Amino acid sequence: MIRLSRALSSGWFAAVGATALISLSTPAQAAQAAHAVQLSCGQTVTTSVVLDADLLDCPGDGLIVGSGGITIDINGHAVDGVGLGIGIRNDGFDDVTITNSSSTPAGVQEFDHGVQLNPGTLRNVVEELTIQSNEFSGVELDSASNNQVRDNLIERQAQRGVAIIAGASDNVIVDNTITTNQGEGVFVQNSVDNRLEGNQITGSGDTGLILEGSSRNTLLTNTLGDSSDGAIVLQLGSNDNLVQSNSFARNADAGLTVSDSTGNRILSNALQGSGDSGIVLQSSHGSTVTGNDVSGNTGGIELSYSDNNLIRSNIANDTTGDGISLSHSLNNYLELNQANGNSSRGIYVDGEAAPGAGNQLIRNTTNANQGDGIHVSKATHTIQGNTARDNDSWGIFADPGNVDGGSNLAGGNAESAQCTGVVCTP
Template identity: 70%
Template sequence: MIRLSRKLSSGWFAAAGAAALFSWSVHPTEAYAAQLSCGQTVTADIVLTADLLDCPGDGLVLGADGITIDLNGHTVDGVGLGVGIRNNGFDNTVLTQGSGTSARVQQFDHGVRLGSGASGNVVKGLTLHDNELAGIELDNAEDNHVRDNLIDRQAQRGVLITGGSSGNAVADNTITANQGEGVLVQDSTDNRLEGNLIADSGDGGLILEGSGGNTLLTNTVSDSSDGAIALRLGSNGNLVRSNTSSRNQDAGLTVSDSAGNHLRSNTLQDNGDSGIVLQSAHGNTVTGNDVSRNTGGIELSQAHDNLIESNVADHTTGDGISLELSLNNSLRLNQAGHNGSRGILVEGEAAPGTGNRLVGNTTDANQGGGIFVSKAVHTLQDNIARGNDGWGILADPGNADGGGNRASGNAEPAQCAGVVCTP
């Protein structure tokens, strides 16, 4: 039988309370060497000895718990139907590539599919390409590990996690040139996506829909035809930390119709829209992100009760930070300088007690002025505005001056209006 050695993956405990991600070593010489036929059910450890070509339905089917299939550098090939390797609910199996040669699963509806009840399985080191619906799908599957795979050129998604799947780890995969989303998580909770390279997706790069409690950590998302990372439709309570996005055609990170998410220490630059967009998104925490060099930095629209703190929103072609019809937000200690328009813009009237608080922000060398706050009744305190082309701070009547605001070197000689500024 195959011996499995297990060790903790480095960095897996980067977030508190995370489950362990395992790295498996397989010894295929101790397994049974076999040439199987298309659609065969596998019930013992095997090492494939030849390709399976033009399978009319499924390629291989898992038929027992605890077994290992080593593709051994061979190809499992279909005709656009079925599943390359199907697991309909077995546990603790391993699908791997034991040789130094690429092992491919290609031209099926799904490359690998872990179905209802499949738990504790490992999919590692495979190449999945030219499948129709998904390279790898997890449907109502729990505590599985998908890592170190190349998932390339599916007609739809690279990875699909759906149907209430939970506790799964998708880590260190290269997910490229898929015509739909790179990774789509639907109606699934407590999954971890870490260290994946997601590029050239025909839709969004990494998308959560109706999915809460997931962790997105140190993923790199680039060159998507839509946005890089999106949390939408009730994706609540997720952690999005230390991810990187660049050159995506829409926003770097969008949260819409979702609440209670934590967006921390992400680098979201050179995207076709704003670095971070909150739309009808409430009670989120946005801290320590770098959203420089986008068309806008951080954009809130009808988004309430959010904390926007210690972010860098520099060198955008538009506004560094903008709020529209958004209430009870706290903007603290952000840097918004050298932008093509204003450093910080707040638009929309607020009833007493519902205004936004701007405290301790720095806005330097913006082409449209430092801080502009229209309508009432928002609070400005301890902000700094220097060297802007226009007003340092311009606040319409009815806003609250919390004191401590400073301005100098701005193009408007009066420096500030609506609040008192010292140099």
């Protein structure tokens, strides 16, 4: 991507704080302005404008929104700073559009924040911009609601690509390319009911996308890859979020980690090539994990100290560890999962449960693993209707005290007895 630099406008404005020519217009008349005025870096904009030249080396803010219902069209130019202030700042004016109508990239760069929508800002649109090389964030929504950030290139911030903080709600972050930011690609903190959809989030120096204390958000059809940490993290009371149909690849830590959070829905995601397990639940309860493909990771699905979760119809094949593992986790329901061809066990359950508090292992398929197909240590868990064939150890190994629910199938396993602790038929 071509970086918009001071060289774009050599011969126009070389001095710090030089003025830029802007045309006054309504959005529908942007190309047919009746007259023009001169605006300086840091000036407040109160009517619709179309930039006719770059704003360079702004010593503080670039442009400040001063009225609702206007359009600021960067028109293929640069709003450029010296590492201070805000590129384009809105302190509470509604129905503002910040856009680029030109086919030439329009850059907002080298400020503390590229675009900042502050408390009370409603129904703004930030679109078609190249937002790069800012210090703290490319786009920050600070207690701002019902805004759209769409179709932007947000790259190379020293910290975060997009920050949604302080109770920001009902915002839509859609179809952006958010890449090579040194912190998180997207950081959501104490904010609810936001929608992040169709974004490409790659090369983050920290987690690709993190929710912290944030509930009822929707993460849909995003692509996340090559993060120096995990792809997505939900933590510290991030409850009742929907994570659906996202793709994860080549992240240094787990694909998706949920910690100290409840009631999340993790549906139909594809998570491959993680440095840890595909999906990890830590002290997280009441979640639904269904239809995910976590094949080809260090581990598949991993639960620790996590209770009352539904783990159904996932594919956890060909990992370098266990396909599905539960440690000190109670009242989880594992049904119709595939855990085949793993370098350790297909399904592993560790930790004792009081009667009635055990995990339910129902109709799972665990074939061709290098350890046991299913290994359940301690009691009291229910094992029913599972299939375990061609494993390099036991088909099913269950310690005494577990519940044999019947209808388990096993054959071709290395241990001639096929199963212990439950009855298996061929």
